[in-house]
Amino acid sequence: MASEVSIPSKFRSPLLPDRHPVQDFFVCNIFDAAPKGDMASMEHAVFGLGTRADTRVRRYEHNGAWVEIKPSADGLATIHDRDVLIFCISQLIAAINEGREVSQCVRFKAYDLLTATNRMTNGRGYKLLRGALERLAGTRIVTNITTGSKEITRGFGLIESFEIVRETREGRMQEIEVKLSDWVFNAIESKEVLTLHRDYFRLRRPIERRIYEIARKHCGRRKQWSISLDLLQKKCGSVSTLKDFRRRIRRVVELDEENDHMPDYRVRFVPRGYGKCELVVFQNRGTIPAPTSSQGPRAEIPELAPDTYHKARLACPGWDVRELEKQWREWIEVSGAEPPRNADAAFVGFCRKWASRR
Template sequence: MADSSLTEKRSDALLPNRHPIPDFFICDISDAAPKGDMAGMAFPIFSLSTKPDQKVRRYEHDNNWLEVRPGAEGLATVFDRDILIFAISQLVAAMNAGREVQSIIRFQAIDLLTATNRETSGRGYDLLRSALERLAGTRITTNILTGQKEITRGFGLIEHYEIVRETRDGRMQEIEIKVSDWVYQAVKAKEVLTLHKDFFRLRRPLERRMYELARKHCGRQSEWRISLGLLQSKSGSTSTLKEFKRAVKRVVERDRQAHHMPDYSVELDEGDRDIVVFTNRGSIPPSTGGRAKQDPVRELKPDVYHEARLAAPGWDIRELESQWRDWIALSGAEAPRNPEAAFLGFCRKWSQRRGRA
């Protein structure tokens, strides 16, 4: 009774809590490494067209299938996917930091535009609004598992969006979206991969799609080969095989001259010109066959991760830490006396070797 009375008095003595804990997740991690969900990278969900695409498409491979239907604004495009990548990146970074996340996400429009290398002019905001419409309107039915759950009902890439604040000149300030259960389950199960920050600088839809496929299928391997026909199917291209081959050749020629494709170079096989070869440039850490059983290094102090991001900008710091721990354990070396300093040194050397500092 006394406790109840004290609570009432305390409540009367304070101003009301005008901003209780929201039932959404606020994006506020400025240096989150770009992340893509594996299913979205592996399967041709997004249109390669820069014009409204109203085609219904169905993709089948092995025992997996998906059907994608456009909304009034057409199918979501590979450039619209930037919004999902931004949301996934924020959710994963928050989870790694031990924070609670929800499928409803609120963020500043300018943060998304900046993080994904988009225009911040009025046109950039107009394009963002159109992208939200296509993401919400595109509907998917599939049996592909994410987070060990099979979703067989129709769902959108985002279930809904809301412009929370808008300036007098019509520019968005805050946006709230609800990602689909399909995407959210993939994030919770950590079925995601880190993308190179230059992914957002790739100009052509096919280049983005080819990079995603290489990131998913080549991964940490030294090389990945795929036939032109299968690459066309996985990319979602609706052109003829002859036209698709010409488009791939243009990507190969540009990469040969500029080395612009992130993480993986791309070539046509010298002996069989109908085989596309992706080669790891060395910026993706090689596989060590799983974490070594004996990890001699204690848990790092939380403050070191901020310094590590400064030492190796653009890298997934948690993945670098995993590689560093594996290297120490597999080499049989003793645990460093100052693990934080040793880890920072590893990050600096890694970044310098790959020209990313």
């Protein structure tokens, strides 16, 4: 593979080059898979935003959920290391959608992962992939975040283990086997995942990848969504000062205004006004495909039966079931999940889970 020409930063596009334009996205040996990210780690600051080894222990808390992250001597798993999880999640979700049996152990060709995630396929690309596997396996997490209606409060790795099945004489791995953590696998089985834009893998800056994930999780298909700058910093897991974080976000906004390069959402900045906080605003570009089923366009969720609200109040006493219904409908819309076949039973089940978690 030819080496990439070095171009002065002021002339570079904010997107990486599309290194494999002639191939379909996420082409695997058995099936094609759209890129998917688990919603829990899209919501919470699990991955580091730096490129240097970071061995600091981190703890984040928000709305009753907390995450404690303990890196290994190799450093914290980074937002670019997350590509491995996205690749594995995407394959398993595609298999589930085809009615296939899946397990926590995923075997794939290293080359397929590198091309699917727009990485270099030279020796350096394979070396960086090995480092990513080591950091993913070494980073340990303790959390009370719920995935698949299960609250896991024990320690676990982002991946439990990995094995390089074959390696060439030149030192390039050929096949890899990864065992996913219970936390990630529960999210896959429950389909608590969202589809990502292909250009996610072309974003140069870690901060751009992270704010895209946050927007994809919270804005979804809505026309617009905004978040205060200080809360965005917390969700990003940035350890820089607010002043430096503001500067980085402003740079992302400037580049997006010049190039329209951020996937799915425009990013804009609203400076502090009198009595108001600084806001980062995400505007939907209308590029997220509408969910479809094998029967055709995605069906609407029907109105619930009057008796369903009575059952919901019994399942979730003391809560405003109309507000819960609004949140339930928004969750299905944002996540892109197919409408339930029995909406009444699904809503009552949602209320039971809501009550059990509180």
